[in-house]
Amino acid sequence: MKKTLTVVGGFLLAFSAGSGVASAAVSAGDVQQMIIDQLTPQLGVAPDSVICPGDLATDPGASITCQATAGGETHPVTVTVASVEGAALNVSISVTP
Numbered sequence: 001m002k003k004t005l006t007v008v009g010g011f012l013l014a015f016s017a018g019s020g021v022a023s024a025a026v027s028a029g030d031v032q033q034m035i036i037d038q039l040t041p042q043l044g045v046a047p048d049s050v051i052c053p054g055d056l057a058t059d060p061g062a063s064i065t066c067q068a069t070a071g072g073e074t075h076p077v078t079v080t081v082a083s084v085e086g087a088a089l090n091v092s093i094s095v096t097p
Contacts, residue, residue, distance in 0.1 A: 024057065024058060025055035025056060025057050025058060026055060026056045026058060026089065027055050028052040028053070028054055028055055028056075031052045031055070031056045031064060031066065031079055032050040032051070032052050032066065034079065034091065034093070035047070035050045035052075035066060035068060035077055035079065035093060036050055038093050039068065039077075039093070039095065043070065045070065046070075047068040047069060047070040048069045048070055048071075049068070049069045050066055050067070050068045050069075050077070051066060051067050052064055052066035052079075053065075053066070056079060056081065057081070058081060058084055058089060059081060059084075060081050060082065060083050060084060061080070061081060062080070062081045063078055063079060063080040063081070064078070064079050065077065065078045065079075066078075066079065068095065075095055075096060075097055076095075076096050077093060077094070077095050077096075078093070078094045078096075079091050079092070079093050080092045080094070
């Protein structure tokens with residue numbers, strides 16, 4: 001039986017310098033940090049590593065599946081954009097053990 005841990009959180013979007021327009025994607029590095037920040041309190045320990053294959057589009061429903069390694073085991077972690085409200089990006093982070 002698969003168990004899934006889901007965490008919902010809100011994050012601030014970065015704005016493009018000088019343009020006044022929100023970026024169309026969150027960088028892979030920022031997504032990796034979101035995952036670390038949200039999973040560490042849930043797991044009681046930070047993942048050993050998190051690797052995302054690319055950037056996350058900021059459109060509602062957009063998603064990316066990253067790989068988190070903790071304790072020698074690697075698990076898929078899916079980050080899905082739930083909504084965008086002004087400069088706040090609301091996401092769902094799901095881990096499949």
